[in-house]
Amino acid sequence: MSSTRLKILAIATVAFLAIGFGMAFFWTPLDADQGFKQKIFYLHVPLAIVALIGFMAAGVEGIRHLRSGDSRHDVNSYIFIHLSVVFGVAVLITGAIWAKASWGHWWVWEEPTLVSFLIVFLMYCTYYPFRYAIEDRDQQARYASVFAITAGAFVPLNFMAVRMADSIIHPRVFATSEGGLPDSMLFTFLVCMVGMGLLWLTLVKVEMAGKQASGQVSRLRRALNTDAGSSSVSGRIAPNMEVS
Amino acid sequence: MTPSRTAFMAILGKDLRTELRTMRSLPAMILFAITTFIIFRFGLDRISLSGSLAGGVLWTTLLFAAILGINRIFVSEREEGGFDSFRLAPVDRTVLFLAKAAALFIYLSVLQLIVVPTFAVFFLDQWAGLVPLMLVLAGANLGIAAIGTLISSMAVNSRARDLLVPLLLLPLVIPLMIAATGASAPLFDVGGPSYDDFGQWLLVMGLYDGVFCLVGYAVFDFLLED
Numbered sequence: 001m002s003s004t005r006l007k008i009l010a011i012a013t014v015a016f017l018a019i020g021f022g023m024a025f026f027w028t029p030l031d032a033d034q035g036f037k038q039k040i041f042y043l044h045v046p047l048a049i050v051a052l053i054g055f056m057a058a059g060v061e062g063i064r065h066l067r068s069g070d071s072r073h074d075v076n077s078y079i080f081i082h083l084s085v086v087f088g089v090a091v092l093i094t095g096a097i098w099a100k101a102s103w104g105h106w107w108v109w110e111e112p113t114l115v116s117f118l119i120v121f122l123m124y125c126t127y128y129p130f131r132y133a134i135e136d137r138d139q140q141a142r143y144a145s146v147f148a149i150t151a152g153a154f155v156p157l158n159f160m161a162v163r164m165a166d167s168i169i170h171p172r173v174f175a176t177s178e179g180g181l182p183d184s185m186l187f188t189f190l191v192c193m194v195g196m197g198l199l200w201l202t203l204v205k206v207e208m209a210g211k212q213a214s215g216q217v218s219r220l221r222r223a224l225n226t227d228a229g230s231s232s233v234s235g236r237i238a239p240n241m242e243v244s
Numbered sequence: 245m246t247p248s249r250t251a252f253m254a255i256l257g258k259d260l261r262t263e264l265r266t267m268r269s270l271p272a273m274i275l276f277a278i279t280t281f282i283i284f285r286f287g288l289d290r291i292s293l294s295g296s297l298a299g300g301v302l303w304t305t306l307l308f309a310a311i312l313g314i315n316r317i318f319v320s321e322r323e324e325g326g327f328d329s330f331r332l333a334p335v336d337r338t339v340l341f342l343a344k345a346a347a348l349f350i351y352l353s354v355l356q357l358i359v360v361p362t363f364a365v366f367f368l369d370q371w372a373g374l375v376p377l378m379l380v381l382a383g384a385n386l387g388i389a390a391i392g393t394l395i396s397s398m399a400v401n402s403r404a405r406d407l408l409v410p411l412l413l414l415p416l417v418i419p420l421m422i423a424a425t426g427a428s429a430p431l432f433d434v435g436g437p438s439y440d441d442f443g444q445w446l447l448v449m450g451l452y453d454g455v456f457c458l459v460g461y462a463v464f465d466f467l468l469e470d
Contacts, residue, residue, distance in 0.1 A: 123415035130399075133407075146394075147398065149463055150391075157451065165426060
Protein backbone atom coordinates (compact mmCIF):
# COMPACT_ATOMS: atom_id res chain seq x y z
CA MET A 1 0.00 0.00 0.00
CA SER A 2 1.45 3.34 -1.04
CA SER A 3 1.60 6.17 1.44
CA THR A 4 -0.83 8.30 -0.62
CA ARG A 5 -3.53 5.67 -0.41
CA LEU A 6 -2.91 5.27 3.28
CA LYS A 7 -3.27 9.03 3.64
CA ILE A 8 -6.55 9.06 1.72
CA LEU A 9 -7.84 6.22 3.88
CA ALA A 10 -6.85 8.06 7.05
CA ILE A 11 -8.52 11.28 5.90
CA ALA A 12 -11.71 9.40 4.95
CA THR A 13 -11.70 7.79 8.41
CA VAL A 14 -11.40 11.11 10.19
CA ALA A 15 -14.09 12.65 7.96
CA PHE A 16 -16.59 9.84 8.48
CA LEU A 17 -16.05 9.69 12.23
CA ALA A 18 -16.23 13.47 12.61
CA ILE A 19 -19.42 13.72 10.54
CA GLY A 20 -20.92 10.69 12.30
CA PHE A 21 -20.27 11.96 15.82
CA GLY A 22 -21.29 15.48 14.81
CA MET A 23 -24.60 14.14 13.54
CA ALA A 24 -24.98 12.05 16.70
CA PHE A 25 -24.63 15.10 18.93
CA PHE A 26 -26.33 17.85 16.94
CA TRP A 27 -28.83 16.22 14.59
CA THR A 28 -30.30 13.00 16.01
CA PRO A 29 -33.19 13.33 18.46
CA LEU A 30 -32.71 12.45 22.13
CA ASP A 31 -33.68 8.88 23.04
CA ALA A 32 -37.06 8.75 24.80
CA ASP A 33 -35.92 6.35 27.55
CA GLN A 34 -32.28 7.18 28.07
CA GLY A 35 -31.92 10.76 26.90
CA PHE A 36 -28.42 12.05 26.27
CA LYS A 37 -26.74 8.90 27.67
CA GLN A 38 -27.87 6.98 24.62
CA LYS A 39 -25.32 8.91 22.47
CA ILE A 40 -22.60 6.46 23.53
CA PHE A 41 -24.49 3.96 21.38
CA TYR A 42 -22.88 5.58 18.31
CA LEU A 43 -19.43 4.74 19.67
CA HIS A 44 -19.95 1.51 21.63
CA VAL A 45 -21.97 -0.53 19.14
CA PRO A 46 -19.86 0.18 16.01
CA LEU A 47 -16.71 -0.61 18.01
CA ALA A 48 -18.18 -3.92 19.16
CA ILE A 49 -19.44 -4.92 15.73
CA VAL A 50 -16.13 -4.07 14.06
CA ALA A 51 -14.18 -5.97 16.75
CA LEU A 52 -16.34 -9.09 16.31
CA ILE A 53 -16.10 -8.93 12.51
CA GLY A 54 -12.33 -8.65 12.96
CA PHE A 55 -12.27 -11.81 15.11
CA MET A 56 -14.31 -13.73 12.54
CA ALA A 57 -12.15 -12.42 9.68
CA ALA A 58 -9.07 -13.64 11.57
CA GLY A 59 -10.61 -17.12 11.56
CA VAL A 60 -11.19 -16.93 7.81
CA GLU A 61 -7.58 -15.81 7.31
CA GLY A 62 -6.51 -18.75 9.49
CA ILE A 63 -8.36 -21.14 7.17
CA ARG A 64 -6.76 -19.50 4.14
CA HIS A 65 -3.33 -19.76 5.73
CA LEU A 66 -3.73 -23.47 6.47
CA ARG A 67 -5.07 -24.14 2.97
CA SER A 68 -2.43 -22.19 1.07
CA GLY A 69 0.55 -22.18 3.45
CA ASP A 70 1.08 -18.52 2.54
CA SER A 71 2.42 -16.72 5.60
CA ARG A 72 0.78 -13.46 4.49
CA HIS A 73 -2.57 -14.81 5.67
CA ASP A 74 -1.08 -15.64 9.04
CA VAL A 75 0.20 -12.08 9.37
CA ASN A 76 -3.28 -10.80 8.46
CA SER A 77 -4.85 -13.08 11.03
CA TYR A 78 -2.41 -11.82 13.67
CA ILE A 79 -3.09 -8.17 12.84
CA PHE A 80 -6.87 -8.68 12.81
CA ILE A 81 -6.85 -10.31 16.23
CA HIS A 82 -4.44 -7.73 17.58
CA LEU A 83 -6.58 -4.77 16.52
CA SER A 84 -9.81 -6.42 17.56
CA VAL A 85 -8.39 -7.00 21.04
CA VAL A 86 -7.46 -3.31 21.21
CA PHE A 87 -10.98 -2.39 20.04
CA GLY A 88 -12.29 -4.89 22.58
CA VAL A 89 -10.73 -2.95 25.45
CA ALA A 90 -12.56 0.15 24.20
CA VAL A 91 -15.82 -1.83 23.89
CA LEU A 92 -15.59 -3.05 27.49
CA ILE A 93 -14.80 0.41 28.81
CA THR A 94 -17.58 2.15 26.86
CA GLY A 95 -19.94 -0.68 27.79
CA ALA A 96 -19.15 -0.22 31.48
CA ILE A 97 -19.71 3.54 31.19
CA TRP A 98 -23.05 2.98 29.46
CA ALA A 99 -24.06 0.42 32.10
CA LYS A 100 -23.16 2.85 34.90
CA ALA A 101 -25.15 5.64 33.26
CA SER A 102 -28.21 3.51 32.43
CA TRP A 103 -28.45 1.07 35.32
CA GLY A 104 -26.24 2.59 38.01
CA HIS A 105 -23.64 -0.22 38.04
CA TRP A 106 -20.31 -0.46 36.27
CA TRP A 107 -20.85 -4.11 35.54
CA VAL A 108 -24.19 -5.80 34.94
CA TRP A 109 -24.15 -9.61 34.87
CA GLU A 110 -27.69 -9.82 33.52
CA GLU A 111 -26.49 -8.21 30.32
CA PRO A 112 -25.74 -11.16 28.02
CA THR A 113 -24.10 -9.24 25.18
CA LEU A 114 -21.55 -7.55 27.45
CA VAL A 115 -20.78 -10.80 29.31
CA SER A 116 -20.37 -12.71 26.04
CA PHE A 117 -18.09 -10.01 24.77
CA LEU A 118 -15.94 -10.25 27.90
CA ILE A 119 -15.60 -14.03 27.45
CA VAL A 120 -14.67 -13.63 23.80
CA PHE A 121 -12.20 -10.89 24.71
CA LEU A 122 -10.53 -13.07 27.38
CA MET A 123 -10.39 -15.94 24.88
CA TYR A 124 -8.52 -13.81 22.35
CA CYS A 125 -6.21 -12.39 25.03
CA THR A 126 -4.73 -15.89 25.35
CA TYR A 127 -3.66 -15.66 21.70
CA TYR A 128 -0.51 -13.74 22.65
CA PRO A 129 0.94 -16.02 25.38
CA PHE A 130 0.05 -19.01 23.21
CA ARG A 131 1.70 -17.64 20.10
CA TYR A 132 4.90 -16.54 21.82
CA ALA A 133 5.29 -19.83 23.62
CA ILE A 134 6.01 -21.61 20.32
CA GLU A 135 9.51 -21.14 19.05
CA ASP A 136 9.57 -22.62 15.58
CA ARG A 137 8.26 -19.99 13.22
CA ASP A 138 6.29 -22.18 10.78
CA GLN A 139 4.81 -24.13 13.64
CA GLN A 140 3.91 -20.89 15.38
CA ALA A 141 2.06 -19.65 12.31
CA ARG A 142 0.19 -22.94 11.84
CA TYR A 143 -0.80 -23.23 15.50
CA ALA A 144 -1.90 -19.61 15.60
CA SER A 145 -4.15 -20.28 12.59
CA VAL A 146 -5.65 -23.30 14.32
CA PHE A 147 -6.32 -21.07 17.32
CA ALA A 148 -7.94 -18.41 15.13
CA ILE A 149 -10.24 -21.00 13.52
CA THR A 150 -11.22 -22.63 16.83
CA ALA A 151 -11.87 -19.27 18.47
CA GLY A 152 -13.81 -18.08 15.42
CA ALA A 153 -16.15 -21.09 15.72
CA PHE A 154 -16.46 -20.39 19.43
CA VAL A 155 -17.70 -16.79 19.10
CA PRO A 156 -21.28 -17.46 17.87
CA LEU A 157 -21.71 -20.50 20.16
CA ASN A 158 -20.70 -18.42 23.14
CA PHE A 159 -23.12 -15.62 22.31
CA MET A 160 -25.93 -18.15 22.00
CA ALA A 161 -25.19 -19.94 25.29
CA VAL A 162 -24.78 -16.77 27.34
CA ARG A 163 -27.95 -15.26 25.89
CA MET A 164 -29.94 -18.36 26.76
CA ALA A 165 -28.66 -18.34 30.34
CA ASP A 166 -29.92 -14.86 31.17
CA SER A 167 -32.93 -12.67 31.04
CA ILE A 168 -32.61 -9.93 28.50
CA ILE A 169 -32.42 -6.34 29.74
CA HIS A 170 -30.06 -4.92 27.16
CA PRO A 171 -31.41 -1.70 25.67
CA ARG A 172 -32.92 -2.91 22.43
CA VAL A 173 -32.07 0.12 20.40
CA PHE A 174 -32.75 -1.48 17.05
CA ALA A 175 -36.07 -3.17 17.75
CA THR A 176 -38.20 -1.51 20.40
CA SER A 177 -41.93 -1.88 20.76
CA GLU A 178 -42.42 1.29 18.71
CA GLY A 179 -40.75 -0.39 15.76
CA GLY A 180 -37.04 0.40 15.84
CA LEU A 181 -34.78 3.34 15.20
CA PRO A 182 -36.00 6.55 13.60
CA ASP A 183 -34.40 7.16 10.21
CA SER A 184 -32.09 9.92 11.43
CA MET A 185 -30.64 7.72 14.18
CA LEU A 186 -30.23 4.76 11.85
CA PHE A 187 -28.49 6.90 9.26
CA THR A 188 -26.15 8.42 11.87
CA PHE A 189 -25.42 4.96 13.21
CA LEU A 190 -24.53 3.74 9.72
CA VAL A 191 -22.18 6.69 9.18
CA CYS A 192 -20.46 5.92 12.51
CA MET A 193 -20.32 2.25 11.55
CA VAL A 194 -18.61 3.06 8.23
CA GLY A 195 -16.22 5.43 10.04
CA MET A 196 -15.30 2.78 12.59
CA GLY A 197 -14.80 0.20 9.85
CA LEU A 198 -12.50 2.62 8.03
CA LEU A 199 -10.59 3.29 11.24
CA TRP A 200 -10.06 -0.45 11.64
CA LEU A 201 -8.95 -0.77 8.02
CA THR A 202 -6.54 2.16 8.35
CA LEU A 203 -4.98 0.67 11.46
CA VAL A 204 -4.69 -2.70 9.71
CA LYS A 205 -2.87 -1.06 6.82
CA VAL A 206 -0.56 0.88 9.17
CA GLU A 207 0.24 -2.26 11.10
CA MET A 208 0.85 -4.15 7.86
CA ALA A 209 3.20 -1.45 6.58
CA GLY A 210 5.07 -1.66 9.88
CA LYS A 211 5.37 -5.43 9.60
CA GLN A 212 6.58 -5.15 6.01
CA ALA A 213 9.20 -2.60 7.01
CA SER A 214 10.51 -4.61 9.93
CA GLY A 215 10.53 -7.74 7.75
CA GLN A 216 12.62 -5.89 5.21
CA VAL A 217 14.96 -4.55 7.88
CA SER A 218 15.61 -7.96 9.33
CA ARG A 219 16.12 -9.39 5.82
CA LEU A 220 18.64 -6.67 5.07
CA ARG A 221 20.32 -7.18 8.41
CA ARG A 222 20.64 -10.89 7.69
CA ALA A 223 22.12 -10.12 4.27
CA LEU A 224 24.66 -7.68 5.69
CA ASN A 225 25.68 -9.60 8.71
CA THR A 226 24.99 -13.24 9.32
CA ASP A 227 25.43 -12.99 13.04
CA ALA A 228 22.69 -15.39 14.15
CA GLY A 229 22.36 -14.00 17.65
CA SER A 230 20.77 -10.70 16.75
CA SER A 231 18.40 -11.63 13.94
CA SER A 232 15.33 -13.33 15.30
CA VAL A 233 14.40 -11.32 18.36
CA SER A 234 11.65 -9.27 16.74
CA GLY A 235 10.45 -12.32 14.79
CA ARG A 236 9.52 -14.11 17.96
CA ILE A 237 7.48 -11.23 19.35
CA ALA A 238 5.30 -10.86 16.29
CA PRO A 239 5.22 -12.31 12.80
CA ASN A 240 6.98 -10.23 10.19
CA MET A 241 6.00 -9.86 6.59
CA GLU A 242 8.85 -11.78 4.97
CA VAL A 243 7.20 -11.89 1.58
CA SER A 244 6.69 -8.46 0.12
CA MET B 245 -10.96 -53.84 10.04
CA THR B 246 -9.71 -50.91 8.01
CA PRO B 247 -6.16 -49.63 8.72
CA SER B 248 -7.57 -46.52 10.44
CA ARG B 249 -9.72 -48.64 12.68
CA THR B 250 -6.76 -50.85 13.59
CA ALA B 251 -4.63 -47.81 14.34
CA PHE B 252 -7.43 -46.26 16.40
CA MET B 253 -7.82 -49.39 18.50
CA ALA B 254 -4.04 -49.75 18.88
CA ILE B 255 -3.54 -46.17 20.13
CA LEU B 256 -6.56 -46.26 22.41
CA GLY B 257 -5.50 -49.65 23.81
CA LYS B 258 -1.97 -48.42 24.32
CA ASP B 259 -3.17 -45.33 26.20
CA LEU B 260 -5.50 -47.26 28.46
CA ARG B 261 -2.87 -49.93 29.14
CA THR B 262 -0.26 -47.29 29.98
CA GLU B 263 -2.70 -45.59 32.31
CA LEU B 264 -3.56 -48.89 33.99
CA ARG B 265 0.11 -49.73 34.53
CA THR B 266 1.52 -46.32 35.46
CA MET B 267 -1.58 -44.66 37.00
CA ARG B 268 -0.26 -41.27 36.02
CA SER B 269 -3.46 -39.28 35.54
CA LEU B 270 -6.60 -40.81 36.99
CA PRO B 271 -5.67 -41.20 40.68
CA ALA B 272 -4.44 -37.61 40.75
CA MET B 273 -7.65 -36.38 39.13
CA ILE B 274 -9.82 -38.27 41.62
CA LEU B 275 -7.85 -37.13 44.65
CA PHE B 276 -7.92 -33.57 43.40
CA ALA B 277 -11.70 -33.66 42.93
CA ILE B 278 -12.43 -35.09 46.36
CA THR B 279 -10.12 -32.63 48.09
CA THR B 280 -11.82 -29.80 46.21
CA PHE B 281 -15.18 -30.92 47.62
CA ILE B 282 -13.78 -30.51 51.11
CA ILE B 283 -12.53 -27.02 50.25
CA PHE B 284 -16.00 -26.15 48.94
CA ARG B 285 -17.58 -27.52 52.12
CA PHE B 286 -15.60 -25.04 54.21
CA GLY B 287 -15.40 -22.28 51.62
CA LEU B 288 -19.17 -22.17 51.23
CA ASP B 289 -19.77 -23.28 54.81
CA ARG B 290 -22.51 -25.73 53.76
CA ILE B 291 -22.96 -29.37 54.62
CA SER B 292 -25.60 -30.02 52.01
CA LEU B 293 -26.05 -28.49 48.60
CA SER B 294 -28.99 -28.19 46.24
CA GLY B 295 -30.02 -26.48 43.04
CA SER B 296 -27.56 -24.31 41.17
CA LEU B 297 -25.07 -24.32 44.05
CA ALA B 298 -24.78 -28.11 43.77
CA GLY B 299 -24.47 -27.90 40.00
CA GLY B 300 -21.82 -25.22 40.25
CA VAL B 301 -19.69 -27.09 42.79
CA LEU B 302 -19.91 -30.35 40.85
CA TRP B 303 -19.03 -28.87 37.47
CA THR B 304 -16.26 -26.60 38.74
CA THR B 305 -14.63 -29.58 40.43
CA LEU B 306 -15.04 -31.90 37.44
CA LEU B 307 -13.69 -29.29 35.05
CA PHE B 308 -10.57 -28.55 37.07
CA ALA B 309 -9.94 -32.25 37.61
CA ALA B 310 -10.33 -32.76 33.85
CA ILE B 311 -7.66 -30.12 33.20
CA LEU B 312 -5.15 -32.21 35.15
CA GLY B 313 -5.78 -35.11 32.78
CA ILE B 314 -5.88 -32.93 29.66
CA ASN B 315 -2.45 -31.56 30.54
CA ARG B 316 -0.99 -35.03 30.33
CA ILE B 317 -2.60 -36.74 27.33
CA PHE B 318 0.13 -35.88 24.85
CA VAL B 319 3.10 -35.64 27.20
CA SER B 320 4.17 -39.24 26.78
CA GLU B 321 3.89 -38.95 22.98
CA ARG B 322 6.23 -36.00 22.99
CA GLU B 323 8.70 -37.28 25.54
CA GLU B 324 8.95 -40.84 24.26
CA GLY B 325 8.84 -39.94 20.57
CA GLY B 326 5.30 -41.15 19.91
CA PHE B 327 4.62 -38.21 17.60
CA ASP B 328 7.57 -39.09 15.35
CA SER B 329 6.60 -42.73 15.08
CA PHE B 330 3.02 -41.78 14.37
CA ARG B 331 4.10 -39.44 11.57
CA LEU B 332 5.96 -42.35 9.99
CA ALA B 333 2.96 -44.67 10.14
CA PRO B 334 0.88 -44.84 6.94
CA VAL B 335 -2.44 -43.98 8.57
CA ASP B 336 -4.75 -41.00 8.56
CA ARG B 337 -3.54 -38.44 11.11
CA THR B 338 -6.96 -37.63 12.47
CA VAL B 339 -6.97 -41.16 13.89
CA LEU B 340 -4.64 -39.88 16.62
CA PHE B 341 -7.13 -37.12 17.45
CA LEU B 342 -10.02 -39.56 17.62
CA ALA B 343 -8.11 -42.09 19.72
CA LYS B 344 -6.85 -39.49 22.17
CA ALA B 345 -10.31 -37.94 22.47
CA ALA B 346 -11.78 -41.40 23.10
CA ALA B 347 -9.15 -42.07 25.78
CA LEU B 348 -9.92 -38.73 27.42
CA PHE B 349 -13.64 -39.49 27.28
CA ILE B 350 -13.00 -42.78 29.07
CA TYR B 351 -10.79 -41.10 31.72
CA LEU B 352 -13.50 -38.54 32.38
CA SER B 353 -16.17 -41.21 32.65
CA VAL B 354 -14.10 -43.23 35.14
CA LEU B 355 -13.39 -40.07 37.11
CA GLN B 356 -17.10 -39.30 37.29
CA LEU B 357 -17.98 -42.88 38.18
CA ILE B 358 -16.08 -42.36 41.43
CA VAL B 359 -16.41 -38.65 42.04
CA VAL B 360 -20.12 -38.11 41.36
CA PRO B 361 -21.28 -40.75 43.88
CA THR B 362 -18.83 -39.26 46.39
CA PHE B 363 -20.39 -35.87 45.72
CA ALA B 364 -23.86 -37.34 46.30
CA VAL B 365 -22.78 -38.93 49.58
CA PHE B 366 -21.12 -35.74 50.78
CA PHE B 367 -23.68 -33.14 49.81
CA LEU B 368 -26.95 -34.38 48.35
CA ASP B 369 -30.08 -35.16 50.33
CA GLN B 370 -31.87 -37.04 47.58
CA TRP B 371 -30.24 -38.96 44.77
CA ALA B 372 -33.01 -39.21 42.17
CA GLY B 373 -31.32 -36.60 39.97
CA LEU B 374 -28.26 -38.77 39.39
CA VAL B 375 -29.87 -40.92 36.69
CA PRO B 376 -30.73 -38.09 34.28
CA LEU B 377 -27.42 -36.46 35.26
CA MET B 378 -25.65 -39.25 33.38
CA LEU B 379 -26.95 -37.80 30.10
CA VAL B 380 -25.53 -34.38 30.98
CA LEU B 381 -22.21 -35.96 32.01
CA ALA B 382 -21.97 -37.82 28.71
CA GLY B 383 -22.73 -34.68 26.70
CA ALA B 384 -20.20 -32.58 28.58
CA ASN B 385 -17.56 -35.31 28.42
CA LEU B 386 -17.80 -35.45 24.67
CA GLY B 387 -17.28 -31.69 24.39
CA ILE B 388 -14.42 -31.62 26.91
CA ALA B 389 -12.77 -34.60 25.19
CA ALA B 390 -12.89 -32.92 21.76
CA ILE B 391 -11.76 -29.45 22.79
CA GLY B 392 -9.36 -30.79 25.43
CA THR B 393 -7.57 -33.02 22.94
CA LEU B 394 -7.28 -30.13 20.49
CA ILE B 395 -5.93 -27.69 23.10
CA SER B 396 -3.59 -30.27 24.60
CA SER B 397 -2.06 -31.06 21.22
CA MET B 398 -1.60 -27.33 20.60
CA ALA B 399 -0.02 -26.67 23.99
CA VAL B 400 2.23 -29.72 24.20
CA ASN B 401 4.69 -28.35 21.64
CA SER B 402 5.04 -24.98 23.30
CA ARG B 403 7.34 -23.87 26.08
CA ALA B 404 4.60 -23.25 28.64
CA ARG B 405 2.43 -26.35 28.35
CA ASP B 406 1.08 -26.50 31.90
CA LEU B 407 0.22 -22.84 31.82
CA LEU B 408 -1.38 -22.78 28.41
CA VAL B 409 -3.84 -25.65 28.75
CA PRO B 410 -5.98 -24.02 31.46
CA LEU B 411 -5.48 -20.59 29.96
CA LEU B 412 -6.79 -21.62 26.53
CA LEU B 413 -9.30 -24.19 27.70
CA LEU B 414 -11.24 -22.27 30.34
CA PRO B 415 -12.73 -19.57 28.10
CA LEU B 416 -13.45 -22.15 25.41
CA VAL B 417 -15.50 -24.40 27.70
CA ILE B 418 -17.62 -21.60 29.16
CA PRO B 419 -20.58 -22.26 26.81
CA LEU B 420 -20.39 -25.97 27.63
CA MET B 421 -20.31 -25.24 31.35
CA ILE B 422 -23.27 -22.87 31.03
CA ALA B 423 -25.25 -25.65 29.38
CA ALA B 424 -24.06 -28.36 31.81
CA THR B 425 -24.83 -26.34 34.94
CA GLY B 426 -28.09 -25.13 33.41
CA ALA B 427 -29.20 -28.72 32.82
CA SER B 428 -27.96 -30.13 36.15
CA ALA B 429 -29.10 -27.41 38.56
CA PRO B 430 -32.83 -28.33 38.42
CA LEU B 431 -31.89 -32.01 38.84
CA PHE B 432 -30.54 -31.20 42.32
CA ASP B 433 -33.61 -29.25 43.45
CA VAL B 434 -34.67 -29.86 47.05
CA GLY B 435 -38.11 -31.26 46.19
CA GLY B 436 -36.81 -33.84 43.71
CA PRO B 437 -35.46 -33.38 40.17
CA SER B 438 -37.28 -31.11 37.78
CA TYR B 439 -36.57 -30.75 34.10
CA ASP B 440 -36.74 -27.02 33.35
CA ASP B 441 -35.14 -26.45 29.96
CA PHE B 442 -33.37 -29.82 30.27
CA GLY B 443 -33.84 -30.67 26.59
CA GLN B 444 -32.83 -27.21 25.48
CA TRP B 445 -29.53 -27.38 27.36
CA LEU B 446 -28.83 -30.87 26.05
CA LEU B 447 -29.37 -29.48 22.56
CA VAL B 448 -26.86 -26.67 23.20
CA MET B 449 -24.36 -29.26 24.43
CA GLY B 450 -24.98 -31.39 21.36
CA LEU B 451 -24.35 -28.40 19.12
CA TYR B 452 -21.14 -27.52 20.99
CA ASP B 453 -19.94 -31.14 20.81
CA GLY B 454 -20.71 -31.32 17.11
CA VAL B 455 -18.96 -28.06 16.26
CA PHE B 456 -15.78 -28.79 18.16
CA CYS B 457 -15.56 -32.45 17.10
CA LEU B 458 -15.69 -31.20 13.51
CA VAL B 459 -13.21 -28.35 14.11
CA GLY B 460 -10.81 -30.75 15.83
CA TYR B 461 -11.20 -33.29 13.05
CA ALA B 462 -10.59 -30.63 10.39
CA VAL B 463 -7.54 -28.86 11.85
CA PHE B 464 -5.72 -31.66 13.66
CA ASP B 465 -3.69 -32.54 10.55
CA PHE B 466 -1.94 -29.19 10.70
CA LEU B 467 -0.88 -29.63 14.31
CA LEU B 468 1.06 -32.78 13.50
CA GLU B 469 3.05 -31.44 10.56
CA ASP B 470 6.71 -30.97 11.22
